[in-house]
Ligand code: NG6
């Protein structure tokens with residue numbers, strides 16, 4: 001078996017493994033006749049392009065992410081599809097542009113399942129290829145059919161869109177229900193104290209952050225986030241009961257890491273004969289930022305910096321686990337973030353006050369929620385020791401492309417036409433990226449082609465004052481050449497009318513109206 005493995009590795013190191021080529025690894029057979037590596041997607045929440053030291057910042061240390069970057073391909077033009085969470089995750093898991101689905105917007109914690117269960121998602125495609133699949137961490141893509149009974153098996157969940165195993169939070173750390181869900185069940189619920197969730201009204205007699213501000217012993221709300229209070233932290237949404245199931249924010253990193261490691265234990269291909277795909281979706285550094293006490297104060301930047309250091313540590317631990325299990329050289333790791341950075345996202349947590357010289361967006365303009373580059377351009381790294389040659393790549397790649405690319409890797413058909421096969425680029429064998437990409441922020445679209453970015457006119461505020469982020473809205477067309485103007489400081493729409501028309505036409509064609 002080892003010889004076959006070595007041969008397989010040799011054949012696949014220098015050439016992009018096409019559907020017809022056979023791959024052999026210790027993981028067992030896939031449909032393509034060979035076998036394929038384990039795939040680990042490590043996905044942060046709200047981590048900015050400038051938040052990782054491998055991307056040039058010097059104020060925070062992220063040694064474990066840096067190790068992936070220096071041993072793999074560090075993309076300088078890697079994008080999420082969107083500037084917020086739900087649509088980006090939709091794009092990542094379906095390979096479909098989220099703006100095609102009107103409901104792909106930031107969801108409340110009681111939203112119905114957003115992904116059509118008849119779709120061949122990324123995990124379903126991999127399952128077809130023989131993979132065991134798992135999600136551990138943040139979901140935020142809805143559960144159930146609109147009226148979830150949190151005390152029963154949850155139908156229409158992660159398990160129905162391709163995950164064999166699932167250990168998640170329903171939405172975000174700032175939204176109810178503040179519980180973990182393992183497969184179809186809320187973890188740790190007691191029959192005597194059922195859990196109820198509402199985003200319409202509070203449950204009679206229960207306190208909120210408004211009625212009982214003294215309950216906010218850990219963090220206070222700045223905007224939004226003033227409904228139910230749990231663990232001294234006010235949230236969005238109301239909840240009642242379920243006390244024994246409530247998470248402790250401080251432990252969340254350890255809980256998810258523990259579950260991710262346990263999945264690797266239970267699904268080591270040496271045992272199961274099948275490779276695995278794990279989507280490890282960390283909750284940091286989204287608000288509320290509540291790192292474990294052992295990370296508190298480590299960054300000198302307050303909870304946001306500490307949460308990034310904690311999450312970086314988690315990356316190191318999961319990589320260590322792969323090594324211990326003898327899987328490091330047989331696992332393709334893809335690291336990225338769902339959208340760009342934000343400092344004050346609704347809590348008083350010193351993110352602005354203690355920032356110092358740190359630039360979460362690096363040289364980019366905007367941030368989370370923005371149509372400018374920092375909304376969607378994120379750290380994006382691929383790592384596979386012995387298979388990927390360390391390098392920096394300027395190729396234009398998007399999380400949307402994982403479906404087609406991984407389909408190519410495992411010998412399956414690509415189920416998602418928006419998703420482009422970038423396998424050779426992701427493996428560092430080619431520098432050719434996408435020609436163009438449609439970007440989305442809160443339902444508004446921008447368009448990148450070559451090194452030009454077009455932002456059509458949009459009504460609405462140019463600056464979200466509370467979060468202090470420029471939206472990208474303007475009465476005029478904006479055109480930027482990001483090869484020479486990374487920070488999008490110079491709108492060249494008027495200077496380059498021909499380019500502007502060309503970009504407008506190309507965008508119209510790409511968007512299809
Ligand atoms: C916003 C929240 C913000 C964050 C975001 C979702 C308010 C005022 N702001 O509506 O705090 O939760 O939604 O973030 O409620 S995301 O990364 O999951 O998209």
Ligand code: CA
Pocket residue numbers: 045046084085286338339
């Ligand atoms: Ca996010």
